[in-house]
Amino acid sequence: MLHTFSTQKWGEYFPDLTQQCAINNLEDGNILYFPSLSFALSPEEQQFLSPDFADPHAKNISYQANCHKLWGFQHLSDTQHTQLKAMLDRFCHSSFDLIKNLLPHYAHQLTIARTSYRPVQISGRKTSYRKDDKRLHVDAFPSAPNQGKRILRVFCNINPNGEDRIWRIGEPFLNVANRFIPQIHKPIPGSAALLRLLKITKSYRTLYDHYMLQMHNLMKADEEYQKAAIQQEIRFPPGSTWIVQTDDVSHAAMQGQYLLEQTFYLPVKAMRDESKSPLCILEKILNQKLV
Ligand SMILES: O=C(O)CCC(=O)C(=O)O
Ligand SMILES: [Fe+2]
Numbered sequence: 001m002l003h004t005f006s007t008q009k010w011g012e013y014f015p016d017l018t019q020q021c022a023i024n025n026l027e028d029g030n031i032l033y034f035p036s037l038s039f040a041l042s043p044e045e046q047q048f049l050s051p052d053f054a055d056p057h058a059k060n061i062s063y064q065a066n067c068h069k070l071w072g073f074q075h076l077s078d079t080q081h082t083q084l085k086a087m088l089d090r091f092c093h094s095s096f097d098l099i100k101n102l103l104p105h106y107a108h109q110l111t112i113a114r115t116s117y118r119p120v121q122i123s124g125r126k127t128s129y130r131k132d133d134k135r136l137h138v139d140a141f142p143s144a145p146n147q148g149k150r151i152l153r154v155f156c157n158i159n160p161n162g163e164d165r166i167w168r169i170g171e172p173f174l175n176v177a178n179r180f181i182p183q184i185h186k187p188i189p190g191s192a193a194l195l196r197l198l199k200i201t202k203s204y205r206t207l208y209d210h211y212m213l214q215m216h217n218l219m220k221a222d223e224e225y226q227k228a229a230i231q232q233e234i235r236f237p238p239g240s241t242w243i244v245q246t247d248d249v250s251h252a253a254m255q256g257q258y259l260l261e262q263t264f265y266l267p268v269k270a271m272r273d274e275s276k277s278p279l280c281i282l283e284k285i286l287n288q289k290l291v
Pocket of ligand 1: 118139252
Protein backbone atom coordinates (compact mmCIF):
# COMPACT_ATOMS: atom_id res chain seq x y z
CA MET A 1 0.00 0.00 0.00
CA LEU A 2 2.78 2.47 0.95
CA HIS A 3 6.02 2.48 -0.96
CA THR A 4 8.51 4.45 1.12
CA PHE A 5 11.38 6.71 -0.01
CA SER A 6 14.08 8.28 2.14
CA THR A 7 14.08 11.50 0.06
CA GLN A 8 14.80 14.72 1.97
CA LYS A 9 15.01 17.32 -0.82
CA TRP A 10 12.40 18.28 -3.42
CA GLY A 11 15.01 18.43 -6.17
CA GLU A 12 16.61 15.08 -5.29
CA TYR A 13 17.98 12.83 -8.04
CA PHE A 14 16.68 9.24 -8.30
CA PRO A 15 18.57 6.36 -9.91
CA ASP A 16 16.93 4.43 -12.76
CA LEU A 17 15.87 1.50 -10.65
CA THR A 18 14.16 3.75 -8.11
CA GLN A 19 12.30 5.54 -10.94
CA GLN A 20 11.04 2.24 -12.33
CA CYS A 21 9.98 1.06 -8.93
CA ALA A 22 8.11 4.33 -8.37
CA ILE A 23 6.16 4.24 -11.63
CA ASN A 24 5.22 0.58 -11.18
CA ASN A 25 4.05 1.14 -7.64
CA LEU A 26 2.07 4.21 -8.55
CA GLU A 27 0.34 2.51 -11.49
CA ASP A 28 -0.42 -0.49 -9.26
CA GLY A 29 -2.43 1.79 -6.97
CA ASN A 30 0.14 2.22 -4.21
CA ILE A 31 1.01 5.43 -2.44
CA LEU A 32 4.53 6.80 -2.84
CA TYR A 33 5.44 7.93 0.66
CA PHE A 34 8.19 10.35 1.69
CA PRO A 35 8.23 10.48 5.51
CA SER A 36 11.25 12.85 5.56
CA LEU A 37 10.26 15.25 2.81
CA SER A 38 8.94 18.40 4.46
CA PHE A 39 8.00 21.75 3.02
CA ALA A 40 9.54 24.55 5.07
CA LEU A 41 7.65 27.80 5.55
CA SER A 42 9.50 31.08 5.97
CA PRO A 43 8.84 33.10 9.19
CA GLU A 44 6.45 35.37 7.19
CA GLU A 45 4.61 32.39 5.74
CA GLN A 46 3.95 30.96 9.18
CA GLN A 47 1.29 33.63 9.69
CA PHE A 48 -0.84 31.60 7.25
CA LEU A 49 -1.03 28.71 9.72
CA SER A 50 -4.52 29.77 10.71
CA PRO A 51 -7.92 28.73 9.38
CA ASP A 52 -9.05 32.38 9.35
CA PHE A 53 -7.72 33.04 5.85
CA ALA A 54 -9.96 30.40 4.26
CA ASP A 55 -13.25 31.58 2.82
CA PRO A 56 -15.83 29.55 4.80
CA HIS A 57 -17.76 28.92 1.56
CA ALA A 58 -14.80 27.30 -0.19
CA LYS A 59 -13.30 23.98 0.86
CA ASN A 60 -9.72 25.13 0.29
CA ILE A 61 -7.58 28.07 -0.70
CA SER A 62 -6.73 27.40 -4.35
CA TYR A 63 -4.06 28.60 -6.72
CA GLN A 64 -3.56 28.13 -10.44
CA ALA A 65 0.13 28.52 -11.26
CA ASN A 66 -0.12 29.18 -15.01
CA CYS A 67 -2.24 32.32 -14.47
CA HIS A 68 -1.02 33.18 -10.93
CA LYS A 69 -4.59 33.25 -9.67
CA LEU A 70 -5.53 32.72 -6.03
CA TRP A 71 -9.08 32.11 -4.76
CA GLY A 72 -11.04 30.74 -1.81
CA PHE A 73 -9.38 33.14 0.69
CA GLN A 74 -10.53 35.97 2.93
CA HIS A 75 -8.99 38.70 5.11
CA LEU A 76 -5.70 38.99 3.15
CA SER A 77 -3.93 42.34 2.76
CA ASP A 78 -2.24 43.00 -0.58
CA THR A 79 1.12 41.99 0.89
CA GLN A 80 -0.30 38.81 2.40
CA HIS A 81 -2.00 37.98 -0.89
CA THR A 82 1.37 38.18 -2.64
CA GLN A 83 3.10 36.15 0.10
CA LEU A 84 0.50 33.36 0.10
CA LYS A 85 0.59 33.18 -3.68
CA ALA A 86 4.38 32.86 -3.58
CA MET A 87 4.13 30.07 -1.00
CA LEU A 88 1.68 28.07 -3.14
CA ASP A 89 3.71 28.76 -6.27
CA ARG A 90 6.79 27.40 -4.53
CA PHE A 91 4.91 24.27 -3.49
CA CYS A 92 3.67 23.82 -7.05
CA HIS A 93 7.21 24.00 -8.44
CA SER A 94 8.65 21.81 -5.69
CA SER A 95 6.03 19.14 -6.41
CA PHE A 96 6.72 19.35 -10.12
CA ASP A 97 10.48 18.99 -9.49
CA LEU A 98 9.83 15.87 -7.44
CA ILE A 99 7.63 14.36 -10.16
CA LYS A 100 10.11 15.28 -12.91
CA ASN A 101 12.97 13.59 -11.08
CA LEU A 102 11.07 10.56 -9.84
CA LEU A 103 8.72 9.98 -12.78
CA PRO A 104 10.54 11.46 -15.81
CA HIS A 105 8.46 9.18 -18.04
CA TYR A 106 5.44 11.35 -17.15
CA ALA A 107 7.10 14.75 -16.95
CA HIS A 108 6.56 16.05 -20.49
CA GLN A 109 2.96 15.02 -20.68
CA LEU A 110 1.66 16.33 -17.39
CA THR A 111 -0.67 19.28 -17.07
CA ILE A 112 -0.18 21.36 -13.95
CA ALA A 113 -3.65 21.78 -12.45
CA ARG A 114 -4.70 23.35 -9.17
CA THR A 115 -2.59 23.83 -6.08
CA SER A 116 -4.51 23.89 -2.81
CA TYR A 117 -3.88 24.89 0.76
CA ARG A 118 -6.16 23.31 3.37
CA PRO A 119 -5.89 25.17 6.68
CA VAL A 120 -9.21 23.96 8.10
CA GLN A 121 -9.54 20.98 10.46
CA ILE A 122 -11.41 18.23 8.61
CA SER A 123 -12.78 16.19 11.49
CA GLY A 124 -16.19 17.43 12.55
CA ARG A 125 -16.53 19.54 9.41
CA LYS A 126 -20.12 19.51 8.11
CA THR A 127 -20.79 19.35 4.37
CA SER A 128 -23.15 17.59 1.99
CA TYR A 129 -22.32 13.90 1.58
CA ARG A 130 -21.02 14.47 -1.97
CA LYS A 131 -18.47 17.02 -0.78
CA ASP A 132 -17.60 15.00 2.31
CA ASP A 133 -14.10 13.62 1.78
CA LYS A 134 -14.35 11.79 5.14
CA ARG A 135 -16.22 9.13 3.16
CA LEU A 136 -14.30 6.64 1.02
CA HIS A 137 -14.29 7.72 -2.61
CA VAL A 138 -12.32 7.88 -5.83
CA ASP A 139 -11.86 11.42 -7.13
CA ALA A 140 -14.04 12.82 -9.89
CA PHE A 141 -14.73 16.53 -10.23
CA PRO A 142 -18.29 17.55 -11.15
CA SER A 143 -17.36 20.81 -12.87
CA ALA A 144 -13.94 19.79 -14.24
CA PRO A 145 -14.31 16.65 -16.38
CA ASN A 146 -10.87 15.21 -17.09
CA GLN A 147 -11.96 13.05 -20.03
CA GLY A 148 -10.03 9.98 -18.99
CA LYS A 149 -6.83 11.64 -17.86
CA ARG A 150 -5.26 10.40 -14.64
CA ILE A 151 -5.42 12.53 -11.48
CA LEU A 152 -1.97 12.58 -9.93
CA ARG A 153 -1.63 14.42 -6.63
CA VAL A 154 1.18 15.42 -4.28
CA PHE A 155 0.20 16.03 -0.65
CA CYS A 156 2.32 17.47 2.16
CA ASN A 157 1.30 17.73 5.81
CA ILE A 158 2.59 21.08 7.15
CA ASN A 159 0.84 20.92 10.52
CA PRO A 160 2.95 22.84 13.11
CA ASN A 161 1.37 21.12 16.15
CA GLY A 162 2.40 17.53 15.56
CA GLU A 163 -0.99 16.49 14.18
CA ASP A 164 -1.12 13.65 11.65
CA ARG A 165 -3.27 13.68 8.51
CA ILE A 166 -5.36 10.55 8.96
CA TRP A 167 -6.70 8.78 5.87
CA ARG A 168 -8.52 5.54 5.24
CA ILE A 169 -7.56 3.60 2.13
CA GLY A 170 -10.18 1.32 0.60
CA GLU A 171 -10.23 -1.63 -1.75
CA PRO A 172 -8.61 -1.73 -5.25
CA PHE A 173 -10.28 0.17 -8.09
CA LEU A 174 -11.38 -2.99 -9.90
CA ASN A 175 -13.39 -4.13 -6.85
CA VAL A 176 -14.93 -0.67 -6.42
CA ALA A 177 -15.85 -0.55 -10.12
CA ASN A 178 -17.31 -4.06 -10.17
CA ARG A 179 -19.48 -3.19 -7.22
CA PHE A 180 -20.79 0.21 -8.31
CA ILE A 181 -20.76 0.30 -12.12
CA PRO A 182 -23.78 -2.06 -12.46
CA GLN A 183 -25.83 0.45 -10.40
CA ILE A 184 -25.13 3.36 -12.76
CA HIS A 185 -27.53 4.42 -15.50
CA LYS A 186 -26.39 5.88 -18.81
CA PRO A 187 -26.50 9.69 -18.93
CA ILE A 188 -29.62 11.37 -20.33
CA PRO A 189 -28.94 12.03 -24.06
CA GLY A 190 -27.85 15.64 -24.62
CA SER A 191 -27.11 16.23 -20.93
CA ALA A 192 -23.33 16.60 -21.41
CA ALA A 193 -23.83 19.24 -24.14
CA LEU A 194 -26.31 21.11 -21.95
CA LEU A 195 -23.98 21.09 -18.93
CA ARG A 196 -21.26 22.54 -21.14
CA LEU A 197 -23.59 25.13 -22.69
CA LEU A 198 -24.74 26.28 -19.26
CA LYS A 199 -21.07 26.42 -18.19
CA ILE A 200 -21.79 23.97 -15.34
CA THR A 201 -18.85 21.95 -16.62
CA LYS A 202 -15.59 23.53 -17.81
CA SER A 203 -15.24 20.94 -20.57
CA TYR A 204 -17.36 18.19 -22.09
CA ARG A 205 -18.48 15.56 -19.55
CA THR A 206 -17.58 12.36 -21.38
CA LEU A 207 -19.07 8.96 -20.58
CA TYR A 208 -15.92 8.29 -18.58
CA ASP A 209 -16.56 11.38 -16.44
CA HIS A 210 -20.19 10.38 -16.03
CA TYR A 211 -19.32 6.92 -14.69
CA MET A 212 -16.51 8.20 -12.46
CA LEU A 213 -18.68 10.93 -10.96
CA GLN A 214 -21.60 8.56 -10.35
CA MET A 215 -19.22 6.07 -8.77
CA HIS A 216 -17.80 8.82 -6.52
CA ASN A 217 -21.34 9.81 -5.46
CA LEU A 218 -22.63 6.26 -4.93
CA MET A 219 -19.62 5.31 -2.82
CA LYS A 220 -20.08 8.33 -0.58
CA ALA A 221 -23.84 7.81 -0.29
CA ASP A 222 -23.56 4.14 0.73
CA GLU A 223 -23.33 4.15 4.55
CA GLU A 224 -23.09 0.36 4.69
CA TYR A 225 -20.21 0.34 2.19
CA GLN A 226 -18.38 3.03 4.17
CA LYS A 227 -18.40 0.77 7.23
CA ALA A 228 -18.05 -2.67 5.65
CA ALA A 229 -15.60 -2.09 2.79
CA ILE A 230 -12.11 -3.47 3.34
CA GLN A 231 -10.06 -0.51 4.49
CA GLN A 232 -6.98 0.54 6.35
CA GLU A 233 -6.08 3.63 8.33
CA ILE A 234 -2.90 5.48 7.36
CA ARG A 235 -1.41 8.35 9.35
CA PHE A 236 0.76 10.89 7.58
CA PRO A 237 2.75 12.86 10.17
CA PRO A 238 3.74 16.51 9.83
CA GLY A 239 6.79 16.88 7.60
CA SER A 240 5.75 14.00 5.35
CA THR A 241 4.77 13.99 1.69
CA TRP A 242 2.90 11.44 -0.40
CA ILE A 243 2.03 10.97 -4.07
CA VAL A 244 -1.16 9.19 -5.06
CA GLN A 245 -3.40 8.78 -8.08
CA THR A 246 -6.66 9.61 -6.41
CA ASP A 247 -8.81 8.53 -9.35
CA ASP A 248 -8.06 4.88 -8.65
CA VAL A 249 -7.04 4.78 -5.00
CA SER A 250 -10.15 4.73 -2.83
CA HIS A 251 -9.47 7.17 0.01
CA ALA A 252 -11.08 9.17 2.81
CA ALA A 253 -9.49 11.99 4.79
CA MET A 254 -10.64 11.68 8.40
CA GLN A 255 -8.60 14.14 10.43
CA GLY A 256 -5.94 16.78 10.12
CA GLN A 257 -5.29 20.45 9.52
CA TYR A 258 -2.81 22.34 7.33
CA LEU A 259 -2.12 20.45 4.15
CA LEU A 260 -0.64 21.46 0.82
CA GLU A 261 -1.74 19.64 -2.32
CA GLN A 262 -0.77 19.81 -5.98
CA THR A 263 -2.88 18.22 -8.72
CA PHE A 264 -1.54 17.11 -12.11
CA TYR A 265 -3.41 15.56 -15.01
CA LEU A 266 -1.75 12.81 -16.99
CA PRO A 267 -2.93 11.43 -20.34
CA VAL A 268 -3.51 7.66 -20.15
CA LYS A 269 -1.13 7.14 -23.07
CA ALA A 270 1.73 8.49 -20.92
CA MET A 271 1.37 5.58 -18.50
CA ARG A 272 3.77 2.70 -18.62
CA ASP A 273 0.82 0.32 -18.56
CA GLU A 274 -2.42 1.88 -19.83
CA SER A 275 -4.43 -1.21 -18.92
CA LYS A 276 -4.12 -0.20 -15.27
CA SER A 277 -5.94 3.11 -15.83
CA PRO A 278 -9.50 3.60 -14.56
CA LEU A 279 -10.41 4.42 -18.17
CA CYS A 280 -9.29 1.04 -19.51
CA ILE A 281 -10.76 -0.81 -16.53
CA LEU A 282 -14.16 0.85 -16.97
CA GLU A 283 -14.10 0.36 -20.77
CA LYS A 284 -13.46 -3.32 -20.21
CA ILE A 285 -16.28 -3.71 -17.69
CA LEU A 286 -18.74 -1.75 -19.83
CA ASN A 287 -17.40 -3.14 -23.11
CA GLN A 288 -17.50 0.26 -24.82
CA LYS A 289 -15.36 3.33 -25.51
CA LEU A 290 -15.87 6.01 -22.89
CA VAL A 291 -13.98 9.00 -24.35
O1 LIG B 1 -7.60 16.72 2.33
C1 LIG B 1 -7.19 15.56 2.27
O2 LIG B 1 -6.42 15.05 3.07
C2 LIG B 1 -7.64 14.72 1.08
C3 LIG B 1 -9.04 15.00 0.65
C4 LIG B 1 -9.40 14.31 -0.64
O3 LIG B 1 -10.19 13.41 -0.69
C5 LIG B 1 -8.75 14.75 -1.88
O4 LIG B 1 -8.03 15.76 -1.88
O5 LIG B 1 -8.98 14.10 -2.90
FE1 LIG C 1 -10.48 12.73 -2.75
